[in-house]
Amino acid sequence: QLSNRLMRVAHHVPAGAVVADIGSDHAYLPCYLVLNGIAEKAIAGEVVQGPYDSARNQVIQEQLTGQIEVRLASGLGAVQPQDGVTVVTIAGMGGPLIRTILEQGKERLAGVERLVLQPNVHARSIREWAVENGWSIVNEEILKENEKIYEILILEQTDKTKELSPEELLMGPVLMKEFSAVFQEKWTKECAQWKKIISSMESAEETPELAEKKQELSGKVKLVEEVLKNEN
Ligand code: SAM
Helix, strand or coil: CCCHHHHHHHHCCCCCEEEEEECCCCCHHHHHHHHCCCEEEEEEEECCHHHHHHHHHHHHHCCCCCCEEEEECCHHHHCCHHHCCCEEEEEEECHHHHHHHHHHCHHHHCCCCEEEEEECCCCHHHHHHHHHCCEEEEEEEEEEECCEEEEEEEEEECCCCCCCCHHHHHHCHHHHHHCCHHHHHHHHHHHHHHHHHHHHHHCCCCCHHHHHHHHHHHHHHHHHHHHHHHHC
């Protein structure tokens, strides 16, 4: 049984997809997708030997070696043009690492129709990458599991990239519109955290770096509070 987080990632993979799951660890996601007839075939990519071994064992145990290939490679290095991958999933890592994987493997995304990305933190870096690289955010989701809040971003290639406002980059264009209870909880908590940091900075000796950091945090607090207030 998949975690709800991975179940929600799976929900955004269309039927008949050829999937590459990067940073697959135990390969639960590709196994689920193939076992449930969603993915035709899949590649599970892992850069670390331990998780690679556990992915291989899982695929063997599920008797899916005919449909799932486990590859030891960094990022999109696991994907070859002849694989015909249509969907790339990357889940359970920080946004900046997901961004680096996409940026370093850009040329391998040529035939890929959809990216389903689940950053644990800093989703903004992925949204910035999307805008800079001709991918548009077609959907987003936010969910809470075991007291942690996760975001899922669904990207598709477009000819015309839509510019995003600073608040859309930070909080997500779809999630902002949806304005769910979990979304409000996430940003209320983030704001409180930033305010705590700002007030702890008040007692420290003022340096140019500190002043800059304080200004950046205050800017984010203002931005987020404005969004939370507007929709209420
Ligand atoms: N995707 C699974 C999930 O969401 O439950 C596993 C997440 S696990 C926390 C992150 C995995 O990404 C680790 O197994 C790690 O070895 C792998 N990883 C980190 N950097 C990677 C890279 N550049 N290429 C491939 N895998 C990577």
